[in-house]
Amino acid sequence: MTKIDFYYWGDQCPHNYKIKELLNIFSGDKRCKINLFDISKNHKIAQYLNIFSPNMIVIDDNLRWHGPISMDNLESILNGIIPKARPYNVKISNNIIIGDIKDLTEKTITDTCVLCSSSKKNVYCNEKGNWIKTLREKYNLPYIGKLHYLNKVCIGGAEFVPSVAVPYPIPKARGRIT
Numbered sequence: 001m002t003k004i005d006f007y008y009w010g011d012q013c014p015h016n017y018k019i020k021e022l023l024n025i026f027s028g029d030k031r032c033k034i035n036l037f038d039i040s041k042n043h044k045i046a047q048y049l050n051i052f053s054p055n056m057i058v059i060d061d062n063l064r065w066h067g068p069i070s071m072d073n074l075e076s077i078l079n080g081i082i083p084k085a086r087p088y089n090v091k092i093s094n095n096i097i098i099g100d101i102k103d104l105t106e107k108t109i110t111d112t113c114v115l116c117s118s119s120k121k122n123v124y125c126n127e128k129g130n131w132i133k134t135l136r137e138k139y140n141l142p143y144i145g146k147l148h149y150l151n152k153v154c155i156g157g158a159e160f161v162p163s164v165a166v167p168y169p170i171p172k173a174r175g176r177i178t
Helices: 014-025 043-049 071-078 109-117 122-139
Strands: 002-008 032-038 055-059 063-066 100-103 145-150 153-159
Touching: 002 014, 002 043, 002 071, 014 032, 014 055, 014 071, 014 109, 014 122, 109 122, 109 145, 109 153
Parallel strands: 002 032
Antiparallel strands: 002 055, 055 063, 100 145, 145 153
């Protein structure tokens, strides 16, 4: 039986929801045992496993898979064939594009669905929207980043989160967070 451990940072990344949805399909499969670990609830897990990404799958305590995983990849793994993990590369252009900037909030997150989850299904970004709203309310933040638009279409952005909320083993802010 293949052991699949999925480590994820809440719904920080739309792929986290997609991967949980995919793993749920395999929850009754006798070829595997699936365990889910939300590292936002226990930062020591991220430190112990040296996790610095919003999600990671560990197969049989050995293979570390970062980033999105497909149904085909999971089927191959469960059939004893380990697919070659390809780096998750973000396409970056050298072109300078002038456009509009908007705040990243639970309302504007759906504009990022195609970019962030490779899907037009808003459900993935809606879960991230709930995550953003909770984070903003907890830390009294007006927004958690900026989004870049060209012709009213989101083409990129940047997200920033208070260090004390980040589960990765990074230096944490001391004192008052505002």
